[in-house]
Amino acid sequence: MSRIGNLPIHIPAGVTVTVKDNEVTVKGPKGELKQAIASDAIQINIEGDVCTLTRADEERESRAMHGLYRALLHNMVVGVSEGYKKVLELVGVGFRTSNNGQILELILGYTHNIYLALPPEVKVETKSERNQNPIIMLESCNKQLLGQICAKIRSFRKPEPYKGKGVKFQGEVIRRKAGKTASK
Numbered sequence: 001m002s003r004i005g006n007l008p009i010h011i012p013a014g015v016t017v018t019v020k021d022n023e024v025t026v027k028g029p030k031g032e033l034k035q036a037i038a039s040d041a042i043q044i045n046i047e048g049d050v051c052t053l054t055r056a057d058e059e060r061e062s063r064a065m066h067g068l069y070r071a072l073l074h075n076m077v078v079g080v081s082e083g084y085k086k087v088l089e090l091v092g093v094g095f096r097t098s099n100n101g102q103i104l105e106l107i108l109g110y111t112h113n114i115y116l117a118l119p120p121e122v123k124v125e126t127k128s129e130r131n132q133n134p135i136i137m138l139e140s141c142n143k144q145l146l147g148q149i150c151a152k153i154r155s156f157r158k159p160e161p162y163k164g165k166g167v168k169f170q171g172e173v174i175r176r177k178a179g180k181t182a183s184k
Contacts, residue, residue: 008051
């Protein structure tokens with residue numbers, strides 16, 4: 001019994017879902033996404049503005065793919081209708097960021113600046129205000145790609161537990177540790 005896989009996907013107005021040759025295409029106001037369905041055990045049924053997924057048998061792999069493809073399809077529908085947005089914050093003295101088109105420049109305390117070329121599907125905006133931590137705002141209709149890019153940026157300088165310096169998501173709470181105390 002897959003609780004996630006059995007849930008129906010409601011398709012909002014302005015979004016079209018088509019299935020052709022084991023490939024699902026979702027088009028909407030924010031863009032177009034495609035996903036290949038590798039398993040023959042999953043069937044996609046579109047009736048009006050509701051999309052449901054069914055599986056042919058009760059094998060372990062079929063049950064796993066049922067929930068996976070339903071989640072992927074739901075993320076695609078939400079992405080092309082509303083889009084996804086992630087905000088990263090740079091905490092540390094001298095940490096700065098700027099963008100020139102799709103090239104993101106990060107200054108994170110290393111001897112060199114880090115340049116990251118972002119794909120055209122991701123919109124980037126940087127904000128640096130006085131007495132505030134620099135902010136990177138990323139927006140995309142593809143949740144998977146957006147998460148990968150955020151993880152890549154974060155991997156350059158992960159938040160450390162003593163001072164909390166590093167690249168973190170906005171609103172993320174870093175578990176802090178007490179430093180060494182002087183011995184007598």
